[in-house]
Amino acid sequence: MAKVNKALFWSLFAAGGTLTAFVFPVLALITLFAAHGNTPEIMGFEQMQGLLANWFGKLAAFGTVSLALWHAAHRLRTALYGLGLRADGIVSVVGYGIALVGTILSAYYLVQI
Amino acid sequence: MAYVRPVSKTCWYLKDRNYTIHMLNELTSVFVGLYALLLLWGIGAVASGPEAYQYFLKCLASPGMLVLLWVTTIVIFYHAIAWFKVTPKAMPIQKGEEFVPGGVIAGAHYVVWILFSLVVLFLAGVF
Amino acid sequence: MSEVQLELEILRYDPEKDQEPHFKTYQVACREEWMILDAVNHVKDEVDTTLSYRWSCHMAVCGSCGMMIDGQPKLACKAAVKDYADKKVRIEPLANFPIERDLVVVQDDFMEKLKRVKPYIIRKEEKPIEEGEYKQSPADLKRFKQFTLCINCLCCYAACPEYALTPEFVGPAALALAHRYNADSRDQGLAERHKEISKPEGVWDCSFTDTCSIACPKHVDPASALQQLKITTTVQWYKELIGMGDK
Ligand code: SF4
Ligand code: SF4
Ligand code: FES
Numbered sequence: 001m002a003k004v005n006k007a008l009f010w011s012l013f014a015a016g017g018t019l020t021a022f023v024f025p026v027l028a029l030i031t032l033f034a035a036h037g038n039t040p041e042i043m044g045f046e047q048m049q050g051l052l053a054n055w056f057g058k059l060a061a062f063g064t065v066s067l068a069l070w071h072a073a074h075r076l077r078t079a080l081y082g083l084g085l086r087a088d089g090i091v092s093v094v095g096y097g098i099a100l101v102g103t104i105l106s107a108y109y110l111v112q113i
Numbered sequence: 114m115a116y117v118r119p120v121s122k123t124c125w126y127l128k129d130r131n132y133t134i135h136m137l138n139e140l141t142s143v144f145v146g147l148y149a150l151l152l153l154w155g156i157g158a159v160a161s162g163p164e165a166y167q168y169f170l171k172c173l174a175s176p177g178m179l180v181l182l183w184v185t186t187i188v189i190f191y192h193a194i195a196w197f198k199v200t201p202k203a204m205p206i207q208k209g210e211e212f213v214p215g216g217v218i219a220g221a222h223y224v225v226w227i228l229f230s231l232v233v234l235f236l237a238g239v240f
Numbered sequence: 241m242s243e244v245q246l247e248l249e250i251l252r253y254d255p256e257k258d259q260e261p262h263f264k265t266y267q268v269a270c271r272e273e274w275m276i277l278d279a280v281n282h283v284k285d286e287v288d289t290t291l292s293y294r295w296s297c298h299m300a301v302c303g304s305c306g307m308m309i310d311g312q313p314k315l316a317c318k319a320a321v322k323d324y325a326d327k328k329v330r331i332e333p334l335a336n337f338p339i340e341r342d343l344v345v346v347q348d349d350f351m352e353k354l355k356r357v358k359p360y361i362i363r364k365e366e367k368p369i370e371e372g373e374y375k376q377s378p379a380d381l382k383r384f385k386q387f388t389l390c391i392n393c394l395c396c397y398a399a400c401p402e403y404a405l406t407p408e409f410v411g412p413a414a415l416a417l418a419h420r421y422n423a424d425s426r427d428q429g430l431a432e433r434h435k436e437i438s439k440p441e442g443v444w445d446c447s448f449t450d451t452c453s454i455a456c457p458k459h460v461d462p463a464s465a466l467q468q469l470k471i472t473t474t475v476q477w478y479k480e481l482i483g484m485g486d487k
Contacts, residue, residue: 007477010470018200019146023195026230028148028186035173035182039203041238065152066340070144078447079139080207082405084123106153108162109198114253114345120404129311132401135449194392199450203467210379 009074009096016071023064052113062110066103073099121154138195161200197222244270245324246279249290251332253339258297261339263330264288264320270321276309280331280343300457303391306398308332313398315457321476323363332446334398336407353410356436357418385419387465389458396452396462402445408447409447410436411460412452421464422472434476443469 019081034043040045073095080091121128126136158169172178200222201215234240241360246268253261267288268279277295284291295305300319305316310329339343367374395402403411418437421427436445446466453463 003176005472006440007438010444010476011474014203014470014474017196021149021191021196022226022229023233024145024148024189025186025193025226027152028189029181029230029234030239031151031173032182032186033198033239034170035179037174042236043170045159048166052159061152063155065149065156065175068145068149068152071144072149075139075142076146077143079136081165082126082136082139082401082447086122093151093203101218102150102153106156109153109156113156115340116253116255116258116261117338118261118335118386120336122405124403125401129401131451131454132449135401135447135451139447197468200449202450202453202461202464203448204467205464207379208385210382212382213332 009070012067013074016067017075018068019064020068020071024068027064032079049113052110057113058110062106065106066099069097069099069102077087130234138192141188141192141195144185148189171214194223195235197226222234242258242272244272244274245326246281246321247327247328248283248325248465249330250343251282251330251339252291252342253333254290259324266377272322274356276314276321276324276329276331277305277318278317279321287421292341301391305361305397306334306336306393308398313395313455315393316397318457334394336398336400337394341353345394347394349407350392350397350411350414352390353414355449356415356418357410357438357474358429358433359414359417359421361421361424361427362432363426364428376425382408383425384420384423387416387423387460387462390416390460390462391458395457396460397457398454399451401449403449406441406445408441410442412446412466413460415443415446415448415469416460416462416465419469419472422469430472430476434473435475438473438477439467442474446470 030043031041034038042051052061075086077091077095083090084092126132155166155169158165173182199217200211201218204218205215206213206218242476248266248268249263249363250266251261252258254266266283268282270279270282276299277298279294281295281461282293284293293305293307295317297303297304300315300318303315306313307316308314309316309319310324310327313334316331331343334346337347337349337360340346390413392413394413396416400412402408403409415437418433422430422433443466446463447466448463450463453461456462
């Protein structure tokens, strides 16, 4: 699997890299604010629920989480190979497996909101 | 007989500064992945209701989590900067005959990124 | 006239006598305007005539004098001794290639890979000569011009960590040339090259370290070519998936 569809995994990696570059920094900042106790308005439960209740919000959240996971899984796979871990088969199954489960889970959560 | 020089499979990236930087770039994925999992957790918490969500927020404020979040945020910013920096190499733009200088393409990405982030911060009620 | 003292440590290897290569040190009083190649030539002419290495043009055109200078792949005829003044300088054959003798490496692997990417214009059907030449606008030419400047010096292969780790990897210069033809408005061979390039050891082994481009003495920027090639290859893969793949 990992060998045949390199183009597929690479495209997810590249798309995820670009998307996370645009949106992750600001999201991380907001999370950081919340973690320090001055929770921005948007992090309130009702606001979050409202944001994820409409289809645009769901789609954006789904795309961001899943693409980020595929991006990370693919890049980490290359990095581990580079670091000398030659169990590429297991690494890809575990990494892409987590990305796949995360993708399904995020969709499952989102349709419930 | 031709002589084949041995190559280290585990330490090659320490041999050259550019290799080391590259390896660090690749390892940003650890934190990008962790943050994606954190988002997933948060979405799951919203799905299961207010108590779960409050618990999620409480977890974010724990000392260990704070440290992790700070590191994650810094690495994620680094990832964004490094990613846009090399974007012109992967997607050069030709206008008429000439290529748009790489710095202009990267710069445009930075500007859009910063504006986007400010708008999101504003909408989120940070200021 | 000022002089530059160099202590050259040259990696020597004689396949008939040596089990493995070893460094030999030569003191060379260089003229200030010399290139490293001049210093090596001096060793060969004045000190040790058995020293083997390749060179021809002495003007960064023929691509034969690539070697590791102080750990970096460089054209010996383009590296000024001044930049290494009063230092120990290690001169080794290009990394990642088998050593044939002294500074001469075996290039067969690259030659074979070069063939595989079909670096020539492919037409589905040649049009008859009477119809005239294939016209190309300056913009069309500019699109790939940079990638025609490669002199096959192989510095990029010596700089590529992925080639070092996975010798099957087709590698920077050959793939840059594949991209050069894909990007040529007269060419129709994308689908055919795609078969080779889309293999795991095709473009996918590249991890975009950019070190090939940093090393390239002709500013070909193979790393850029390879990332563009990944995009083309991905698009082609999706097209073939939905049964629309052909240029
Ligand atoms: S791409 Fe540059 S470094 Fe590589 S062989 Fe061509 S000229 Fe040499
Ligand atoms: S960018 Fe790709 S081809 Fe160039 S040196 Fe790095 S891995 Fe090799
Ligand atoms: S001798 Fe021709 S490129 Fe250096």
